[in-house]
Amino acid sequence: MHQAEMMKYHAYHGWANARLLDHVARTPEVFARVLASPFPTMARMFGHLYDVDRTWFSRMRGSGPGALGETVFAEPAEAKARLGALHASVRDLSVRRAGRCGHPVRQHVRYGV
Structure with a gap:
């Protein structure tokens, strides 16, 4: 994957x-209603998405x-704002690195990218 x-x-x-x-x-x-799902609420589900994306961003930065x-x-507005800011940071880092990284990213058979 490029x-x-x-x-x-x-x-x-x-x-x-x-x-x-x-x-x-x-x-x-x-958004805050209790659900019968792996996450107790949508608020926590979107929080989990944020936490995972933030973890990947830390790895991308080398920490x-x-x-x-x-x-x-x-x-929902808070989730949208914080996810949007995080995604903008990831995008900016990716754009800065794009010129330095012309090789494809290998996908691991078992663990994904």
């Missing part, structure tokens, strides 16, 4: 999360992943 393709997938990831949060914002009471957080957003 850098441009990875950036395209990351852009889609950010776009999709923003659209989901826009949809949930229309009925904000659903250790650290402990996975337990972020819970108070409302």
Whole structure:
């Protein structure tokens, strides 16, 4: 997988999360409602997405992943703002590195990228 393709997938990831949060914002009471799912609420599910993305961003910058957080957003707008800022940071780092990284990224058979 090449850098441009990875950036395209990351852009889609950010776009999709923003659209989901826009949809949930229309009925904000659903965001904090207890669910029968692996995550107790949508607020925690989006918090988990944020925590995982932040962990990957730390790895991209060359620092250790650290402990996975337990972020819970108070409302969809907060989740959208913080995810958007994080995705912008990842995109900016990727753009800065794009000129230095012309080789394809290898995908590990078992563990993915």
